[in-house]
Amino acid sequence: MSLPIVVQVVVDKPLAQGFDYLWDKTMLGLDPQIGHVVEVPFGRSSLVGVVIKVSTHSEYEISKLKAVVKVAPLPPIDQAALRLMNFASQYYIHGLGETIIPAIPQMWKKPVNWEKLSAGLLVNDNKGPKKKENEKSLAEGFVSESQLNDVQKTALNQLNDSCPQEGFQVALLQGQTGSGKTAVFLNWLSALLKDKKSQALVLVPEINLTPQLERRVRAYFPEKKMAVLHSGISEKKRGNAWYEAITGEAQIILGTRLAVLTPLLNLSAIVVDEEHDPSYKQQDGIRYSARDLAIWRAHDLKIPIVLSSATPSLETWMAAKVGRYQHLRLDQRAQGTALPKVHLINVRDSQNQFSPGDKPKSANNICLSKPVLGAIQKSLDHKQQSLILINRRGYVPVLTCNACTWLSKCHQCSSYMVMHKAGTLGGRSVLSCHHCGLVKGIPSHCPDCGNADLKTLGQGTQKLEDAVEEWWPSARVLRVDTDSSRKSKGAEELFQEIHEGNVDIVVGTQMIAKGHDYQHVSLVVVVDADGRLFSQDFRAAERLFAQLVQVAGRAGRASKDGESSGDIYIETQFPEAAVYQYLLRHDIDGYLSHLAEEREEAKLPPFCFQALVHAESKSLDKAIRFLSKLKGQLQDQSMVGLGLKVYDPVPRSMMRVAGVERAQLLIESDDRKRLQTVLELINSDLRSQSQGRISKQDRIRWLIERDPISI
Ligand code: ADP
Numbered sequence: 001m002s003l004p005i006v007v008q009v010v011v012d013k014p015l016a017q018g019f020d021y022l023w024d025k026t027m028l029g030l031d032p033q034i035g036h037v038v039e040v041p042f043g044r045s046s047l048v049g050v051v052i053k054v055s056t057h058s059e060y061e062i063s064k065l066k067a068v069v070k071v072a073p074l075p076p077i078d079q080a081a082l083r084l085m086n087f088a089s090q091y092y093i094h095g096l097g098e099t100i101i102p103a104i105p106q107m108w109k110k111p112v113n114w115e116k117l118s119a120g121l122l123v124n125d126n127k128g129p130k131k132k133e134n135e136k137s138l139a140e141g142f143v144s145e146s147q148l149n150d151v152q153k154t155a156l157n158q159l160n161d162s163c164p165q166e167g168f169q170v171a172l173l174q175g176q177t178g179s180g181k182t183a184v185f186l187n188w189l190s191a192l193l194k195d196k197k198s199q200a201l202v203l204v205p206e207i208n209l210t211p212q213l214e215r216r217v218r219a220y221f222p223e224k225k226m227a228v229l230h231s232g233i234s235e236k237k238r239g240n241a242w243y244e245a246i247t248g249e250a251q252i253i254l255g256t257r258l259a260v261l262t263p264l265l266n267l268s269a270i271v272v273d274e275e276h277d278p279s280y281k282q283q284d285g286i287r288y289s290a291r292d293l294a295i296w297r298a299h300d301l302k303i304p305i306v307l308s309s310a311t312p313s314l315e316t317w318m319a320a321k322v323g324r325y326q327h328l329r330l331d332q333r334a335q336g337t338a339l340p341k342v343h344l345i346n347v348r349d350s351q352n353q354f355s356p357g358d359k360p361k362s363a364n365n366i367c368l369s370k371p372v373l374g375a376i377q378k379s380l381d382h383k384q385q386s387l388i389l390i391n392r393r394g395y396v397p398v399l400t401c402n403a404c405t406w407l408s409k410c411h412q413c414s415s416y417m418v419m420h421k422a423g424t425l426g427g428r429s430v431l432s433c434h435h436c437g438l439v440k441g442i443p444s445h446c447p448d449c450g451n452a453d454l455k456t457l458g459q460g461t462q463k464l465e466d467a468v469e470e471w472w473p474s475a476r477v478l479r480v481d482t483d484s485s486r487k488s489k490g491a492e493e494l495f496q497e498i499h500e501g502n503v504d505i506v507v508g509t510q511m512i513a514k515g516h517d518y519q520h521v522s523l524v525v526v527v528d529a530d531g532r533l534f535s536q537d538f539r540a541a542e543r544l545f546a547q548l549v550q551v552a553g554r555a556g557r558a559s560k561d562g563e564s565s566g567d568i569y570i571e572t573q574f575p576e577a578a579v580y581q582y583l584l585r586h587d588i589d590g591y592l593s594h595l596a597e598e599r600e601e602a603k604l605p606p607f608c609f610q611a612l613v614h615a616e617s618k619s620l621d622k623a624i625r626f627l628s629k630l631k632g633q634l635q636d637q638s639m640v641g642l643g644l645k646v647y648d649p650v651p652r653s654m655m656r657v658a659g660v661e662r663a664q665l666l667i668e669s670d671d672r673k674r675l676q677t678v679l680e681l682i683n684s685d686l687r688s689q690s691q692g693r694i695s696k697q698d699r700i701r702w703l704i705e706r707d708p709i710s711i
């Protein structure tokens, strides 16, 4: 009798280990391979898992093992992809199964579909390049190698010279928005992809960025198949695109952070666009940084990777400074336009405000300063568009009672409920919590004292939209935020309206700040930036700076030499703050040096490495005690000291969400390896007293996060 075939399978559960199953070759019709996606019995039902080991024996009694039910009609996940998953699982202290399985699109995790898929897949509707999009849209944004300007050519040559055929190399491509970075890396990839087998992975931060970039990338590769992967597309589309990517049919893979884990047999180059963008960090499940994993992957495969940004993250920029990464600079706007002029408007300065005497009636509701109103008017007069950026959606952030101290707090979260006007979240005005999603009617009287005179505090996109419409009754005003883009029109349609010039003034959240290549915008106004100057999160100012540079880059793209280059107005109470002062001079390197000094002095990342242990419970007390105990144990085991620092547990800055109290323990080390060792120890210790990630004793949910980006 022949030996039994035993496979070890990992599933999407917080477990360190896989499970053994029998492989019945006659029934399944093929030999097992590492990387096969399979259906296995699990408890009383079944799960999808991945084979990570094949052998002929098991530590368990063979006769008791259950058998693999089905094999997916997919090529096995390749060795290199599995190495990446293994690394991610180890580094981010997360089970291997719960790292691999979530990276497989939903469509492929439904075994009932597998027969159908294997039969129907290859006659799928969206084969080949899209049917003739009109010529114009194909040519959109296409800049051939010969059209590159000298600075771009130099950068391209440097990229080509430093990556002769093979070899790991990280290059930081730094240049202001509009300096032509995209044109450089697409030309670079275009040459690499002449080889009909090679694949390139292009990561982009946001979904709403993808349509425009997608068209642009297609324009460079009209003949090649491209797979687009992000969570905003249908299950079927994503499933198909992923299949084309893993089978090597698609040569270009364009996607958001989740695409970094796609198995790609012939991957030969990676680009991470806007590498500093916080959305590369996954914020639930395995909390990986897609940029960091992309660099690891490039290193593992010995291929080049380009990180592109106008405002590189401090980590990346410092690596480039010390020569660990190649530093390529594009410091002019590609089409010859100058950078927009920055105006800091001190809102404490009475000159900039209406005095009660000269305040026109229609100014009752508008909270914009005089210079800003003037600038928008000028832009309207010149038939140019204005963008007003405000980082709060909804009508007003808080509702309050004038007679007592009642505020519209969410009873489930440590935050306020935001008022939304009728028609935006349903038929009537409501209070909505942006953290837990709770929606309530607006009270007609104060719930505490009965006073009927409730007042609003602050302003959100909706209120500003109203005020702007009132001030300029004949202007065409458009609001762009997640509420408006969820409604009748999708985000893309809203952006289309702007591009086609059907709008004079856009009021929006940071959604409008990113990536879009607006052709008619000459003015950008930022109204509520100060809030982030004094955050407890040490990265808040860095992010604010990046965002302001981004949004400034939206102004004046269209203007040609000699014309005005666009303006950005920032309303602030603290014009002397470093963020604004460096922005005023467009001095990105200056700001980054300044940050580097600050961080070095405070011994903060990248001058140390951090991790958080999160604890969640119905009771904050319990969560804190759980973490204190953990800290105590680390001290007892003499883990602390010698380059390892453990802080006291504290409530998270958003302490309560949906009724769950959240606390965190910050661990810091100046040595990555040491931190790794300690985290692994904590992990195995906590696991041993938990069911999954819930501690058995006091029902605390815990999670370890490596390299957190907000503290
Ligand atoms: P970035 O990626 O740095 O923001 P892009 O590559 O998107 O810059 O270029 C900005 C704009 O300039 C785009 O509309 C692009 O098509 C155009 N562009 C880029 N390079 C050139 C060039 N060499 N000549 C003319 N236009 C260019």
Ligand code: ZN
Residues within 6 Å of the ligand: 401, 402, 403, 404, 405, 406, 446, 447, 448, 449, 450, 451
């Ligand atoms: Zn009251």
Ligand code: ZN
Residues within 6 Å of the ligand: 410, 411, 412, 413, 433, 434, 435, 436, 437, 438, 657, 658
């Ligand atoms: Zn809430």
